Amino acid sequence: xxxxxxxxxxxxxxxxxxxxxxxxxxxxxxxxxxxxxxxxxxxxxxxxxxxxxxxxxxxxxxxxxxxxxxxxxxxxxxxxxxxxxxxxxxxxxxxxxxxxxxxxxxxxxxxxxxxxxxxxxxxxxxxxxxxxxxxxxxxxxxxxxxxxxxx
Numbered sequence: 475x476x477x478x479x480x481x482x483x484x485x486x487x488x489x490x491x492x493x494x495x496x497x498x499x500x501x502x503x504x505x506x507x508x509x510x511x512x513x514x515x516x517x518x519x520x521x522x523x524x525x526x527x528x529x530x531x532x533x534x535x536x537x538x539x540x541x542x543x544x545x546x547x548x549x550x551x552x553x554x555x556x557x558x559x560x561x562x563x564x565x566x567x568x569x570x571x572x573x574x575x576x577x578x579x580x581x582x583x584x585x586x587x588x589x590x591x592x593x594x595x596x597x598x599x600x601x602x603x604x605x606x607x608x609x610x611x612x613x614x615x616x617x618x619x620x621x622x623x624x625x
Contacts, residue, residue: 475511475519475579476555477617478504481528485548485607487597494603495595497546501528502607504552507571507579510621516583518619523547524591528613536613540591547587550597550605551580573600 479501486496503523507516529538529545540547553576557565571579577599587594597603 475515475583475619476504476506476508477519477523478552478555479523479526479528479615479617480607481610481613482548483608483610485546485605487548487550487595488604488606489598489601494598495548495550497548497593497595499543499610500545500547500593501540502548502550502605504550504555505580505583506552506555507576508556508569508621509571511571511575511579512621513579513582515619515621516579517586519617520583520586520590522617522619524587526615526617528615544592546593546595547591548595548597548607549580549584549587550603551576551599 482500482502484498485502487494524541525539527537527539529543531537553570556570557567558569559565580599584596
């Protein structure tokens with residue numbers, strides 16, 4: 475699973491002209507399931523995301539998590555994060571989970587996030603979304619949890 479998180483002062487998702495998700499300060503996270511991912515990777519990514527320290531403490535150091543600051547969490551499905559761009563001039567999306575599996579894992583991720591965090595909003599899987607945000611810093615991090623290989 476991949477999560478591209480951005481610390482924001484605000485973020486929102488619009489689908490067909492209607493606002494479907496919005497937060498004030500917190501994290502906007504683009505979420506992507508890759509082939510081979512399961513609930514284990516989704517849960518591990520969520521644990522890391524909720525405890526990742528990207529908010530400043532009183533000394534100005536990044537020592538506080540979105541949980542610590544009770545910030546919002548806007549989760550946006552984004553299969554293009556798994557693109558293979560190693561060759562040519564057109565990305566391949568083979569590394570991304572198939573759409574039905576990607577939706578199932580995104581829905582699981584959202585359900586677990588809502589069970590563990592008070593302020594969760596989302597985009598809509600498979601829709602043409604218009605995402606706007608004000609990146610705070612800017613602060614952006616790529617988090618990835620790869621499936622464990624069983625020998």
